[in-house]
Amino acid sequence: MKNILSKLSLNQKLGLIAILLGLIALVAGNPFDSNEVKVNIKDIALSTVKNSDKIKPETLAEWLIEGKSDFVLIDLRNPEEFEKYTLPEAENIPLVTLPEAELYRNQKLILFADDNLRAAQGWYILKSKGFKNVYILDGGLEGWKNNVLFPRLSSNPTKEELSQFEKKKAIAKYFGGQALTDSGKVETKPEISLPASSSQQKTAGAPQPKKKKREGC
Amino acid sequence: MTSLAKKISELFTKDIEIVEVKPKPYSNPYLTGIGLGLVLLLSFVIMGRGLGASGAMSSLVAFGVQTISPEHATSNEFYKEYIGDGTTNPLKDWLVFEVLGVLVGGFVSGALAGRIKKRVEKGPKISKSKRLLFAFLGGSMMGFGAKLARGCTSGQALTGGALLNLGSWIFMIMVFAGGYAFAYFMRRQWL
Amino acid sequence: MNAPFFKFGYFNTEISLVIAFIIGIAFGFSLERGGFGSARILAAQFYLSNMRVLKVMFSAIVTAMLGVYYLGVIGFLDLKLIYMTETYVLPQALGGLILGIGFVIGGYCPGTSVVSFATGSLDALMYILGALFGIFVFGEVYPLIANFYNSTNMGVVRLPEALHLPYGLVVFLVVVMAVGAFALAEWAEKKFAFRNPENEK
Numbered sequence: 001m002k003n004i005l006s007k008l009s010l011n012q013k014l015g016l017i018a019i020l021l022g023l024i025a026l027v028a029g030n031p032f033d034s035n036e037v038k039v040n041i042k043d044i045a046l047s048t049v050k051n052s053d054k055i056k057p058e059t060l061a062e063w064l065i066e067g068k069s070d071f072v073l074i075d076l077r078n079p080e081e082f083e084k085y086t087l088p089e090a091e092n093i094p095l096v097t098l099p100e101a102e103l104y105r106n107q108k109l110i111l112f113a114d115d116n117l118r119a120a121q122g123w124y125i126l127k128s129k130g131f132k133n134v135y136i137l138d139g140g141l142e143g144w145k146n147n148v149l150f151p152r153l154s155s156n157p158t159k160e161e162l163s164q165f166e167k168k169k170a171i172a173k174y175f176g177g178q179a180l181t182d183s184g185k186v187e188t189k190p191e192i193s194l195p196a197s198s199s200q201q202k203t204a205g206a207p208q209p210k211k212k213k214r215e216g217c
Numbered sequence: 218m219t220s221l222a223k224k225i226s227e228l229f230t231k232d233i234e235i236v237e238v239k240p241k242p243y244s245n246p247y248l249t250g251i252g253l254g255l256v257l258l259l260s261f262v263i264m265g266r267g268l269g270a271s272g273a274m275s276s277l278v279a280f281g282v283q284t285i286s287p288e289h290a291t292s293n294e295f296y297k298e299y300i301g302d303g304t305t306n307p308l309k310d311w312l313v314f315e316v317l318g319v320l321v322g323g324f325v326s327g328a329l330a331g332r333i334k335k336r337v338e339k340g341p342k343i344s345k346s347k348r349l350l351f352a353f354l355g356g357s358m359m360g361f362g363a364k365l366a367r368g369c370t371s372g373q374a375l376t377g378g379a380l381l382n383l384g385s386w387i388f389m390i391m392v393f394a395g396g397y398a399f400a401y402f403m404r405r406q407w408l
Numbered sequence: 409m410n411a412p413f414f415k416f417g418y419f420n421t422e423i424s425l426v427i428a429f430i431i432g433i434a435f436g437f438s439l440e441r442g443g444f445g446s447a448r449i450l451a452a453q454f455y456l457s458n459m460r461v462l463k464v465m466f467s468a469i470v471t472a473m474l475g476v477y478y479l480g481v482i483g484f485l486d487l488k489l490i491y492m493t494e495t496y497v498l499p500q501a502l503g504g505l506i507l508g509i510g511f512v513i514g515g516y517c518p519g520t521s522v523v524s525f526a527t528g529s530l531d532a533l534m535y536i537l538g539a540l541f542g543i544f545v546f547g548e549v550y551p552l553i554a555n556f557y558n559s560t561n562m563g564v565v566r567l568p569e570a571l572h573l574p575y576g577l578v579v580f581l582v583v584v585m586a587v588g589a590f591a592l593a594e595w596a597e598k599k600f601a602f603r604n605p606e607n608e609k
Contacts, residue, residue: 011594014247014467015587021474022583025576031480031487032575105486106416130483243449243606246460247590249442250467256434257468258475263427265412266491268435270518271539278543295550311428316522318432319439323523326440335528338447338515352447352531355514356521356538357545359507363518364546365557366503367493370511371435371519373500374465377493379472381567381578384495388504395508400454403512407451408603 039128053123054138055110057147061171064088071108073137076118087112087144088175098122105131112137112144149177241330257379266311267376271363273316275299280307295364340407351406411479415489436523445524447515447531448605454512457600459593466586477579497560514538 008016047053063071064087073090075082082092093101095118103109109126111119111134119136126134137143146152151168154161169179243249260267279299283290290296291303299307327333339348363369366388368377374392377385410416414424442464443449452458479485511517514535516524521539524532550557568575601607 010245011247011590014251015590018470018474018583018587021478022580025474025477025579025583028478028481028576030575031477031485102488104415104489106489243443243460244441246442246463247467249438250464251471253435253438253442253464254468254471254475256431256438257472258479259434260431261472261476261490262411262479262485263413263431264424265415265489268431268519270522271543274518274536274539275543278540278547281540282544282547293547293550294554295547309425311424314425314428315432315435318429318434319436319519319522320432320526321429322433322436322438323440323445323526324436325433326437327445327523327527330441332440332445333527335530337530338524339531340448348531349534352514352516352534353538353541355510355512355516356535356540357542358510358538359514359517359535360510360539360542360544361546362503362506362508362510362542363539364503364543366500366507367496369507369519370465370517373493373504375468375472378465378469379476380487380490380492381473381575381582382492382495383562383565383567383570384493384497384500386567387495387497388500388507391501391504392508392511395505396454396512397508399509399512400451403451404455406513407448407515408455 037128037130044124044127047127053135055135056138057144058168058171060087060110060137060144061148061175065171065174071110072103074109074111074122076111076113076122081114085141087141095122098125099129103131105133108133108135110135110137112140115140115142145177148172149175150180151177152180241332253375254379257375261379264311267372267379268315269312269368269372269376270316270319271360271369271372272312273310274360275364276307276310276313283307340405342408343406348406351403411485412489415486435519436526439520439523440527443606444520445527445529446605447524447529447535450517450520451512451515452603452605455600455603456596457602457604458606459597460606462593463590466589470583470586473579473582477575492564492566495562495565496558497562499557499559510542 005013060073073087075086075090075092076095076098077092078094079092082090086092090112095113103126109131111122111126113119113122116136116139119140123134123136139147148168149172151165151172153165157165165179172179257268276299279290279296282293282296283300290300299310301307324333337345337348339345343351359369366373368374368385368388370389370392373382373385374389378389410418413419419427439445443460444464449458449460453461476485476487476490480487507517514521516532516535518539521532521535525536566575567573568578571578573581597604
């Protein structure tokens with residue numbers, strides 16, 4: 001064998017190496033994500049410790065008002081629920097389709113549903129695929145309603161709570177909600193679904209607005 | 218006196234012979250190709266994009282048109298793509314910088330191998346001026362074709378080829394087809 | 409998975425321009441090394457006497473393709489984040505044909521013309537001027553041909569999807585095809601050696 005190998009010219013050796021690499025490619029698998037993944041459960045468990053995987057509704061509200069665009073909001077509910085009401089600029093990816101969704105690893109992904117359950121399930125799915133920047137909207141839409149849309153002022157507010165409440169009132173108004181002073185039972189579903197929810201929303205990916213960032217040749 | 222003069226002139230002519238650098242032969246094409254492939258791979262890994270050349274020329278044209286007549290530039294869909302919203306100079310473009318690098322790299326390699334020489338590349342049976350004319354003609358066809366195809370051999374064939382892009386492979390096959398088909402008509406220029 | 413680096417925000421646009429320059433230098437250097445600074449050698453490809461274009465191009469494609477494939481498979485490189493142009497069947501086919509004809513008439517393609525110009529070739533300069541002119545013409549007639557230009561768009565399509573074959577299999581097939589092409593090229597060069605510009609002087 002050694003004799004044959006040494007008799008080959010450089011070019012022939014190169015050709016042989018190429019064919020070898022090609023043969024290995026036959027069994028090496030798919031470079032794109034597949035449905036079977038290797039999960040590092042320790043890592044996943046650890047990332048829940050510091051609560052760094054959650055986002056509070058108030059924080060999200062601030063980000064939206066500030067106009068931050070370095071994240072993607074994903075509504076994991078089904079399309080009918082999404083149409084009725086959703087968060088501004090949210091994308092609808094029903095939980096069951098999450099594994100095949102076109103998501104980029106270099107984006108911040110914030111998952112939400114009615115409460116934390118579905119969001120946590122989605123979170124686990126994405127973490128298993130190796131996504132690093134996945135977050136759960138703490139409390140989901142319920143949390144959003146209670147903390148942002150219809151913030152409640154307690155019956156005996158401290159001075160600090162009072163001043164904070166002013167800010168919450170403004171935020172609530174911005175999103176079409178309304179601050180409540182005390183018992184106000186909120187039964188009326190907020191019809192204020194920002195029409196923006198169903199529209200475009202391809203902010204996914206390159207945050208740069210169309211600034212002629214052609215990557216072509 | 219004359220023999221001395223002769224000796225001196227001999228000295229000089231000898232020097233000139235030695236000084237004239239013989240251009241070195243080209244490198245093994247496969248190794249060169251592997252090197253090129255690694256550069257391309259590096260570009261994928263670092264930038265998430267491949268190489269290109271015609272895009273830089275397009276930016277240059279867009280820049281030129283914009284400088285001469287801004288209204289004409291903005292009214293045309295094609296130039297608009299390169300000018301964007303007018304805030305950035307079309308020349309501040311990845312490909313433009315890359316092509317500038319190509320200029321430098323090509324020069325350095327040529328200098329190291331003694332291949333820098335003012336010349337007109339042509340076959341023995343054609344005149345210089347005809348050759349220059351053909352070069353211009355070929356270039357314009359290439360410019361037009363590259364825009365149609367969204368790239369040239371560097372961008373589409375090399376980059377797209379490595380990424381198994383369907384359109385790029387179609388393009389690549391047609392380039393070879395076109396070249397071979399038309400070669401017969403150009404044989405007097407080259408052979 | 410943290411590559412492509414730029415897409416993960418490891419550095420900003422300004423630095424990417426510097427990187428572009430450096431990558432360009434490596435690109436230009438390799439091209440010139442391979443003999444692509446000479447129109448005669450480039451054109452000889454179409455007369456089967458000097459097959460450098462095919463050899464260098466396909467070696468490069470195979471190398472990068474294997475690199476991308478394996479780096480993707482081991483999870484280092486996210487292939488989805490690498491920019492790919494969409495497939496426009498007719499415009500790209502016609503564009504390729506025109507470019508091929510322009511190649512054998514002019515003796516260069518854009519990248520090689522720059523390299524050749526860098527080493528002093530006047531016809532390369534004319535070629536570049538021609539290219540700029542051709543692009544300008546394209547820009548001017550663009551409104552008329554915009555419909556054709558945007559026709560037959562298949563979106564981003566890769567060969568494995570188009571052929572309904574696994575990615576790895578397509579990689580293997582490309583390697584086999586390339587090596588086969590190399591063997592044919594060697595044969596052609598031997599047969600047509602009499603008109604190989606590289607064999608002169």
